[in-house]
Amino acid sequence: MQWEGINEFVSVAETxxxxxxxxxxxxxxxxxxxQVSALEKRLKVKLFYRTTRKVSLTEEGRVFYQHCRSVLDGLDAAERALTNLQSTPQGKVRLTASVTYGEQQILPIINDFMLRYRDVEVTAYLSNQRVDLVEQGFDLAIRLGKLNDSSMMAKKLGTRTNYLCASPAYLDQYGVPHSLSELNKHSCLLGTLDYWHFSDAGKERNIRVNGRLRYNSGYGLVDAALKGLGIVQLPDxxxxxxxxxxxxxxxxxxxxxxxxGIWAVYPKNRHLSAKIRLLVDFLAEHLVDLY
Structure with missing residues (x-):
């Protein structure tokens, strides 16, 4: 009886x-x-200030949250300890990644992981839109580049390199650019952005480029570059x-x-279970071997 409403209270406090x-x-x-109302009634204290726009903890609520969070963390640790005693990890994992990187890099590694650990169930949702892990109930996300969400924890899995390149046939016909300023003389194969990323004397530079071709498909851009249509900047x-x-x-x-950076990202207040930690380590190990 005394546990009723605790999970609901903590979830409201964190979201x-x-x-x-x-x-x-x-x-x-x-x-x-x-459940929260029943908890407040049982404790005889108001835990939240409620308005039509916002929910926030009262002073008593903050104190109670800190203790509840510690208790739930302890329960998570106990569950992980039991899981670690098992010969193989088991249970469900929900993750998300961007479409192309997920298809080409992440899912094949997960398939190998599932061949090794047959009691693990994985649901992967691939999307180029940023997914809210807490709201949509994901255990982790694989994200690329700079991380801006301070509410998340992250483990670095590896790195990726962006290359500027063109076919020999294109370069034979139009010449090789030797400076950033020369790019405006070339046919640039554009993706979703109007600029490319560079480093000039240690400083980041975004150079606006132009071209008669624009795709939101990396594979389409690669094919165009291979056929001599222009210069492209794409990940490795x-x-x-x-x-x-x-x-x-x-x-x-x-x-x-x-x-x-290539990152495994998960909510700050959620400890990694043994199966998820094992999957993250497996991804880090095998991403290194891709090239």
Missing amino acids: ESFTQAAKAIQISTAQVSR YYVQQHIQSGALVTLLDNYRESDE
Whole structure:
């Protein structure tokens, strides 16, 4: 009886919303409200200030939250300890990643992981839109580049490199650019942005480029570059094999920006279970071997 409402209370405290808390723990908003109200009645104290726009902890609520969070963390630790005693990890994992990187890099590694650990169930949702892990109930996300969300914890899995490149046929016909300023004389194969990223004397630079072709498909851009339609800037997983074969030639290597991070991201207040930690370590190990 004394545990009733604790999970609901903690979820509301962390999301600052009854609706978001309900989504996070996958019950109805009405049930969350009833449980929190019953908890307040049982404790004989007001835990939240409620307005139509915002939910925030009272002073008593903050004190109670800190103790409840510690208790739940202890329960998580106890569960992890039991899981670690098992010979193999088991249970469900929900993760998200961007579409192309997920298809080409992440999902094949997860398939290998599931061949090794047959009691683990994985649901992967690939999207190029930023997914709210807490609201949509994901255990972790694989994200690329700079991280801006301070409410999340992150483990670095590896790095990726952006290459500027073109086919030998294109360069034979139009010449090789030797400076950033020369790019405006070339046919640039555009993605979703109007600029490319470079590093100039240690400083980041975004150079606006132009061209008669624009795709929101990395594979389409690679094909265009291979057929001599222009210069392209893309991550290594699109172009690495073509660079190694000589079908594409890297350009302006002295201006290449620093490698971007590949991250496993998870909510700050959620400890990684043994199965998720094992998956994260498995991804980090195998991403290193891709190239």
